[in-house]
Amino acid sequence: MRYISKRIIFFLITAWTALTMNFILPRLMPGNPAEVMIAKFQGRLNPQAIKALEIAFGINVHQSILIQYMDYLGRMITGRFGISVSFYPSTVSKVLSQAIPWTIGLFGTSTVIAFLLGTILGIRTSWRRNSPSSSVIVPLSLFLNSMPYFWFALIIDYVFAFKLGWFPLGGAYSSRGNVTGWISIGSILYHALLPGATIIITATGGWLLTMRNNMMSVLSDDFVTFARAKGLPDQVIEYKYAARNAILPSFTGFAMALGFVISGALLTEIVFSYPGVGYLLYQSVLNIDYPLMQAIFLFITIAVLTANFIVDMVYIFLDPRVRLGGGE
Amino acid sequence: MMKLVRKMDTEQIETKNKTVVEIEKLVKEFRIGRFTHARVVHAVNGIDIDIGKKEVVGLVGESGSGKTTVARVVARLYEPTSGRIILNGREIPKRMNRKALLDYRKHVQMIFQDPFSSLNPLHTVGYTLERPLKVHEIVDGNGRKERVKELLEICGLAPAEKYIDKYPYELSGGERQRVGIARALAVRPQLILADEPTSMLDVSIRLDIMNLMLDLKEREDISYLFITHDLAAAHYMSDRIAIMYAGHLVEIGPADEVINEPKHPYTQLLRKAAPKPESGLKPEEIDIGGEVPDLTELPSGCPFEPRCPFAKPKCREKLPDMVKVSEGHFVRCVLYSGGELQ
């Protein structure tokens, strides 16, 4: 089908672009920044590791750029990202794979909650657009949406963890004693609560505003007026007619919004020292660990692309015009 | 100075009935989609129309018949896929440099359907009307202002001072369309392509716009290609009427004849479908199914065959030729090609 093939091609082009950027950027910069990094770690890394880094970043390598590139693509596709300098002698893949579950668990869950919450609130506030609660919610979400996530994280960390002491200041689980089973799950949830709340509270505003705008547009569409003329109950009009159509643009803009939220989530992890990908990125930046940085960037990009692809596929089920072709 | 220009223009075409423009085998195709989904829309499929001096030819058809595309190709908003456009006996090349194109535009102008979108909302009436004078370097400085006033007044927007600094949103639909007409008139063209100029206007002012166009024809020696879906309006305006269906010309002839004795089954259908309270209050019934054919997959025979009550097997074989049924009256239908007609 045309739509699916288009999405697949786009997925591949974008993934390839991200890979290629990763390859070109260090080579493009004046005095290949990787050189600085390698010089800095000279003596702390064994010569083999240095050699591997040199190959990865094209320093002192007498291969043509094309061969370097093919070699690089091969390594990336098979997941051989090289050795992490800051976590030497661990491989990048190993370091990364330890961080991924934390991020996906925390971030995935809170994003889904924020999306659902924002969408539902968006529907409700636009349907009752003149009620007092809507007139509070809109400026509030504008504020939340234009606030730096990390700052909000800092504030609630200060208030709820430091001042009130209700929650841990950071980390993902309790390190005291050997907790197992349910207790450890409880501890994980306990630690996840503040960072999760940060993401939910700040991200919800964005989804809410998007959904509200879409709803306002759809509510003035003729088919909604017609549904009223048909004497359908308000709830049916609100959901089956208005919201059902208003949600479609939310899906098409999903990738961008997701990118925005993920950026916020990375910073949130840093504030809470949450051992996920964002915190890892921070550490790799501090330690100028380029191989790790590259791998993280690739991982995030591919993750967003995949999420986006899934959303595109869901969209097929939601919009018959895409599913069946024809129309505009 | 202005009078001189004017005189030279009229000298080029002296005799009445001289042909101003001939459109020959005009074809326009649009390519849509890309790669595996590329398709060709056959919007105009080889039509021939000539328009004489001070003549109004009505081009009638339903949506998708290609009538607007004809106007836009002749107006050089689109390049023709093939076919010839001959202006004052000279063929217009497919590609023109700016000078040639400007020269062409000086002779051929256009009035658009929607007076609400055909005027730039951010430009005043005066600016809109000054532009053609400036672009074509017709008059300079003060003369331009005078000419703009003259144009407004010719088009029934008097006193001109009241209108010259207004923005489109301050004008009614009829007033806007008058500005549109004045803009087309500015360069003193020979031919004006009028693309449904009254269909978006209120009924009570349609006639005045049509009357204005007819008056201007006499006053400024203009020919019109008057495009419409309304048979009655075409009848009111035109000397000759051409009927289009699915990108083909199916009938052309003197207006009274085409209306009162339509030959092509499609023209007959259009006539029946048009409201005409004057002919008694009992409406005529029509009985026809089907829809206008898909322009990306046109039938090879007569395009009207699938819906035609008189369809014969041979209609499907090839596109019928244009046959002469009386002086200046031609029909593209097999009913008239085989001696069935006297």
Add this chain to the structure above:
Amino acid sequence: MKTLLRVEKFNAGYTLKHTIVHAVRDVSFELKEREFLGIAGESGCGKSTLAFGLTRMLLPPGKVFSGKVEFDGKDLLNMNDEELRKIRWKDFSIVFQASMNVLNPVMKVKDQILDAITYHTSDYNGRLEKRARDLLALVNVSEKYLNAYPHQLSGGMKQRVVIAMALALNPKMIIMDEPTTALDVVVQKKILQEIDELRKKFGFSIIFITHDLSLLVEISDTIAIMYAGSIVEKAPSNVLYRHSLHPYTYGLMNSFPPLVGKKKRLHGIAGRPPDLSHEIKGCPFYERCPKRIKGVCDRVKPELVEIEPNHTVACHLYDEAGEKDGYRANRDEE
């Protein structure tokens, strides 16, 4: 015939920030059972506001200011929302102007027909599918389109589906707001024929709103002409066509070039209608009227008076203020 709808002194419009647009002004009329009433008027004359207002479909900033609407013995304007919802579509339905966009793009045609039924009655339970098929058959749409989505239908088919939906619960009245304006002449004609047949078959009343007077003359029983928010003349179609009294109606009738017959020069009506956000003193047509009486028409608003049975007109030429013989006024022209 029994009166089905009675509208009295109906006023509606739009309250904007700085102005109030008084779009419908003191409109009164009656619709009988089985009657086909055409309401004709030009853009901005308030005809759509009237249709939306009297069915309480106007949304803010639109508002009904005052008046009375009695439909089938029920007071439409003072019903609560739930009561109103229940009779909508069941007792009267509306076919909209922009039928291209009135269908929900993500729902199948069938489901959109059925939800109108199921939220109003359980009469068809068990044979809903059949009901939907029958309805499409009434308007000559193949039943294979039941499972289609709106974007798969042509403009004419969409309009037919909407008409089928309007018939779903056998309403007593259908309001049609420019139902065929966006369609091609041939399709328009065909659909009008179908509407007429259906009306004869089921006996509902129609209020048909359009700017195209020439259409109405052929199809409706009665025609009301609206100008600047008011009804200026109302009469049976043939009477209105042959003996229109109001100078506006007369001008409008002569604004359509006849299709057949000899060509002759006709004239439209110069000028434009008054701004409805201002108060109008006297006759709203005064500025454009060729027969205006200075000192009378610009001072006193003419009331609708019945000149002969079923023929009413609001013009000083025909009432005491004008002191003129109405029928002579037109014959002079002819």
Add this chain to the structure above:
Amino acid sequence: MKYVLVFLKNKKAAFGLGILLFFVIIAIFAPYIAPYSPTYMGFVPLQPPTKQHLLGTTATGQDIFSRVVWGTRLSLFVGITTGLIATVLSVVIGLTAGYFGGLVDDILMTIANIFLVIPGLPLIIILAAYITIKGIWPIIFVISITGWAWGARVLRSQMLTLKNRDFVNASVVVGERPLHIIFADIFPNMLGLIVANFFGASIYAVLSEAGLEFLGLGNSNAISWGTILYWAQNNQAILFGLWPWMAVPGLFIALLGMSFALMNFAVDELTNPRLRK
């Protein structure tokens, strides 16, 4: 002029503009508002707010209030400059793609879509980490090239709509040159959207800059709200209970972001009649 008045009548716009003006005034009069030099390090370090130091002092004994006041200059500058650059990129790319169509359009829009899908901050972080020159311009550059894509897409579709309007066709028939058509006929009709787009890009810029500085990827010796937060975080201001050190610069970022968001929202409301109440 008339449009400015209409804009100001909108409550959201007026409020947004008010906040922006507030910061502009602080930025301009920073030397008069700030009681001390922002770089002077002689005060007692890590003080909580006092009369002398409204927001307390840093770990190196600097007056936080003075730093926040002076920081306004840089934060505002980066936000507006980046917003402008990104908008210019959006306009050029969006209009080119929309006006020429065809292959040019396909290529430019694929690039825009790629930039939209690749998450912005990680890309900015990578870019900033590779750029070894520290300063304000690399940051402006990096945020600009990641922030143009959305605007380009919106402006392109507006261009497509306007290009097919009959007033453009009328200009063609009159004989206007393409440049005149683009700049005198089409462009003025897009101004509302371009302004909205500028506000949108500025929010993105303000937030991204703060994020980058907070991570220490900018020039941490420069004085901006982001770097103040960076030092606050680095010196564990929270653990010392020095909350104003964090709260105030963050609040300022949020307020500046919100002022752009409000104006963006307002222009949206004014240009899109469907959003009007």
